[in-house]
Amino acid sequence: MNAQRLLAFLVAIIISAPLLLPDGQGVGLVNAILIWSIFAIGFDLVFGVAGMLSFGHAAFFGVGAYTLSLLTMRMGWDFIPSLGAAGVVGGAVALVFSYFAIRVSGLFFALLTLALSQLIYIMAGTKLRMLTGGVDGIAGVPRPDLFGIDFYDDGNYYFFLLAVFILALLISGLIRISPLGQALRAIKSNEVRAEQIGFNVQRLQRSVFTISGIYAGVAGGLLASLIFYVGPQMLHWSTSGDVVIMVLLGGMGTLFGPILGVAIFEIMREWLSTQTSHWYGILGLIFIVCTIGMPKGIAGLIMQLWDRITPGGKS
Amino acid sequence: MSGTSEAKHVLRCEDIEVSYGAFKAVTNVTYEFKPGLLYGLIGPNGAGKTTLMNALSGRARLSKGRVFLNDHEITKQSPHARTWAGLGRSFQITQIFAEMTVFENLRLAAQAHRFRLQPFWSPVGKFREIANDAEKVLSEIGLENSAHVNAGSLSHGDQRALEIGLALLSEPKVLLLDEPLAGVGHDVAEKAVELIRRVTEGLTVLLIEHNMDVVMEISDEIIVMLAGEILASGEAETIKRDPRVRTAYLGEEE
Ligand SMILES: Nc1ncnc2c1ncn2[C@@H]1O[C@H](COP(=O)(O)OP(=O)(O)O)[C@@H](O)[C@H]1O
Ligand SMILES: [Mg+2]
Numbered sequence: 001m002n003a004q005r006l007l008a009f010l011v012a013i014i015i016s017a018p019l020l021l022p023d024g025q026g027v028g029l030v031n032a033i034l035i036w037s038i039f040a041i042g043f044d045l046v047f048g049v050a051g052m053l054s055f056g057h058a059a060f061f062g063v064g065a066y067t068l069s070l071l072t073m074r075m076g077w078d079f080i081p082s083l084g085a086a087g088v089v090g091g092a093v094a095l096v097f098s099y100f101a102i103r104v105s106g107l108f109f110a111l112l113t114l115a116l117s118q119l120i121y122i123m124a125g126t127k128l129r130m131l132t133g134g135v136d137g138i139a140g141v142p143r144p145d146l147f148g149i150d151f152y153d154d155g156n157y158y159f160f161l162l163a164v165f166i167l168a169l170l171i172s173g174l175i176r177i178s179p180l181g182q183a184l185r186a187i188k189s190n191e192v193r194a195e196q197i198g199f200n201v202q203r204l205q206r207s208v209f210t211i212s213g214i215y216a217g218v219a220g221g222l223l224a225s226l227i228f229y230v231g232p233q234m235l236h237w238s239t240s241g242d243v244v245i246m247v248l249l250g251g252m253g254t255l256f257g258p259i260l261g262v263a264i265f266e267i268m269r270e271w272l273s274t275q276t277s278h279w280y281g282i283l284g285l286i287f288i289v290c291t292i293g294m295p296k297g298i299a300g301l302i303m304q305l306w307d308r309i310t311p312g313g314k315s
Numbered sequence: 316m317s318g319t320s321e322a323k324h325v326l327r328c329e330d331i332e333v334s335y336g337a338f339k340a341v342t343n344v345t346y347e348f349k350p351g352l353l354y355g356l357i358g359p360n361g362a363g364k365t366t367l368m369n370a371l372s373g374r375a376r377l378s379k380g381r382v383f384l385n386d387h388e389i390t391k392q393s394p395h396a397r398t399w400a401g402l403g404r405s406f407q408i409t410q411i412f413a414e415m416t417v418f419e420n421l422r423l424a425a426q427a428h429r430f431r432l433q434p435f436w437s438p439v440g441k442f443r444e445i446a447n448d449a450e451k452v453l454s455e456i457g458l459e460n461s462a463h464v465n466a467g468s469l470s471h472g473d474q475r476a477l478e479i480g481l482a483l484l485s486e487p488k489v490l491l492l493d494e495p496l497a498g499v500g501h502d503v504a505e506k507a508v509e510l511i512r513r514v515t516e517g518l519t520v521l522l523i524e525h526n527m528d529v530v531m532e533i534s535d536e537i538i539v540m541l542a543g544e545i546l547a548s549g550e551a552e553t554i555k556r557d558p559r560v561r562t563a564y565l566g567e568e569e
Contacts, residue, residue: 179430186412186423193410196372198398198427198485 003303007256010302014263015162024155031154033259033266034161035222036246038168040258042215043243045172048253049181050208051188052105055240056097056113057216059120060090062235064217065224066124066132069141079144083221090217091210093120098209102202105191114237121235137231141224161222168215173255175211184208245287251297260298324383325350325519326371326402326489331380333363333370340366342543344380348489353520355534357527359563363543364523365407368491371521372404373397384489398427403487405478407494407523413467417458417477420466421449424484448484455514456480472503476510489519496524508533531555539563 013020015034018027039061046052064086071082101112124132132138143151144160151157175181183204186194195201224230233239242265250261268286272279294301324347333341341363348354356364369375371382373394381390384400392400412420425448453459456476461469466477475495482490495511496504508529511522524530530537531551538548539560547557554560 179426182423182426185415186427189412189415190410192374192406193412193481194423194427195394196398196404196406196410197424197481198395200393200395 003306004256006306007254007260007299007302011256011259014259015165018155018158024158027154027158029266029270031158031161031226032223033263034158034165035219035226036243036262036266037259038165038222039216039219039243040246040250040262041168041172041255042212042219044247044252044254044258045175045184045208045215046212047244047247048258049176049188050184050205052205052209053110053244054101054113054209054212055110055237055244056101056117057212057243058235058237058239059097059117060094060213060216061220061223061239061243062124062230062232063093063120064090064220065141065230065234066138066220067217068221069138069224069230070131072142073138073140079142079225080146083144083218086221087214087218090220091214094213094216095206095210097213098206102205102209114240117235117240118237121232121237124232124235132232137229137233139229141228141230143225143228157226161226164218164222168218169255169259172215175208176255180204180207245283247297248291249287249297251299254297254299257297257299264298323350324348325385327383327386328371329381329383331367331370331382332378333366333375334378339543340375341370344370344543344545346538346545346548348519348521350488350519351517352535353515353522353533355530355537356521356523356540357525357530357537358540358546362540364540365493366543367540368404368493368521368523372402372491395427398485398487401486401488402491403482403485403489404491405475405482405493405495407497409471409474409478411466411474411477411481413465415466416463417466417469418449418453418462420477421452421480421484422446424481425449425452428485452480452483455483456510470503472499472507475499475507479510479514483514487518489521490515492520492522494523494525496526496529504529 015030017030018024039057043054043057046054067089068082068086071077071085072079077085097113097116100116101109104112143157145151146160149156151160183194183199186197186199187201187204191201220234223234246261246265247258248261249264250259251257265283268283269279272282276282326348328344328346331341331344332339344367356367358364366375370377373389373392373396377390381388383389384397384402387400389397389400389402412423415423422445425445429445429448453462456479458473458476458480461473466474469477479492479495492511496507499507504526511520512533522530522534534551536548537551537554539546539554541563546563547554547560549557
């Protein structure tokens with residue numbers, strides 16, 4: 001067994017917890033982990049693979065949530081096409097963002113994406129109140145109606161989310177090894193050289209940013225249906241901050257790391273919020289300590305430990 | 316085929332100027348590069364040699380003038396488009412994918428060249444071609460034994476060779492080499508000159524180099540820059556005798 005398989009194994013255990021534990025315990029938590037993982041996996045394509053720090057992903061996530069909610073509730077669309085539309089709209093908003101933001105890089109890119117997403121957040125609470133329900137949001141977002149299964153039961157909805165999650169993970173894995181993924185690695189490593197050997201850097205960056213927006217839109221739609229609610233909080237910059245923390249904590253640039261990051265973040269959020277009302281501050285503190293202590297995240301730490309306890313394992 | 320006055324140009328710049336604020340790093344430069352010749356570009360530090368290369372390869376914006384490659388205007392094209400059009404280059408400060416292996420570096424350059432307009436998905440059959448391209452250049456630049464070494468841990472000289480290899484994979488017609496010999500020892504420099512000669516056979520090359528002996532020896536034509544302008548150009552013997560060059564540059568160096 002190599003370290004990569006060990007990580008896959010850990011992820012498998014976490015996401016199959018409801019099947020392993022008696023009475024499907026932990027299903028609520030795992031459902032949230034699956035959804036945030038889809039978001040984080042997509043985010044890491046931009047952050048970990050292409051090396052662009054976006055602080056605007058809340059916009060694609062929130063817009064996806066509103067899209068699914070409005071299409072199912074106001075337009076009477078079925079769930080699946082609405083979920084597809086959530087992805088499309090998330091990707092479209094990301095594409096628009098990318099036209100503004102990709103001209104600049106580094107910190108300016110982060111700030112520009114942040115500003116654009118806050119613009120959408122503010123609009124959702126004010127100008128678009130008729131559509132979005134303003135600060136109250138929209139309650140009563142439905143779940144899928146498929147094969148006569150009652151997805152309002154969390155145990156059943158788990159299987160639906162698991163299927164979407166596995167699909168998202170597979171696609172991300174394929175992108176990483178595809179020519180696109182390789183080109184993005186090159187851009188992250190040395191943009192000048194990548195451009196000089198003939199990669200259309202801006203177009204490749206726009207592409208991955210859009211794909212990442214699709215992931216975020218789908219995840220946002222799924223979260224709205226999980227909690228039966230969408231509100232402007234999902235568009236707030238702190239949602240972008242959460243996904244950055246999750247990915248950093250788990251290990252940016254790795255396929256499984258972000259999922260581990262999400263799991264730990266969600267478990268801590270769940271546990272800490274029952275202990276103290278300052279949980280978000282404490283979470284931030286833990287995060288800072290962790291990133292200083294393990295710059296490659298949990299995935300990096302596990303791989304390091306694994307190499308140490310299996311002498312000659314690297315062959 | 317070494318044409319004389321009849322040979323048409325492959326690269327041409329027309330009254331180009333690059334300015335940073337009020338400062339003109341390159342100005343008044345009009346030049347025609349003929350196919351298959353090696354041009355040595357010399358001039359003191361800060362003369363604008365690198366900036367001229369940036370202007371030709373699309374990294375510096377022109378405040379004036381036009382650039383043509385094979386009679387197509389490329390003035391407004393971005394660097395990657397110029398690479399597609401046949402313009403390769405290496406950099407004064409080595410630009411490689413340092414934390415990837417030598418082979419991965421070359422494979423990426425091969426991929427960028429082969430996949431161009433379909434960079435996302437491609438028939439699996441093509442992947443073999445990419446690896447073949449990379450392997451071919453790997454032996455051309457003599458780094459077979461370092462194929463799986465991280466590029467960042469290569470010796471300086473080998474990194475420069477890798478840079479040339481990366482440029483070659485885009486099958487350029489014109490190659491811009493910015494001080495490929497700088498900072499390498501005497502023996503390595505000799506080998507590097509031999510490498511440059513061998514791989515640039517038939518290409519048009521613009522080479523920036525400070526070592527006069529080397530430049531005079533390998534260049535078909537020499538261009539001397541001073542304060543952003545071309546001071547003189549011509550064959551080695553003519554340049555050596557040019558009084559302006561002697562006072563402005565040669566005298567200063569040796
Ligand atoms: N990006 C830039 N911004 C401002 N000044 C620059 C820039 N690039 C080059 N210069 C200036 O242009 C002049 C020419 O630089 P360069 O082309 O690198 O010279 P050379 O390669 O001949 O040594 C120098 O004075 C340098 O300081
Ligand atoms: Mg220079």
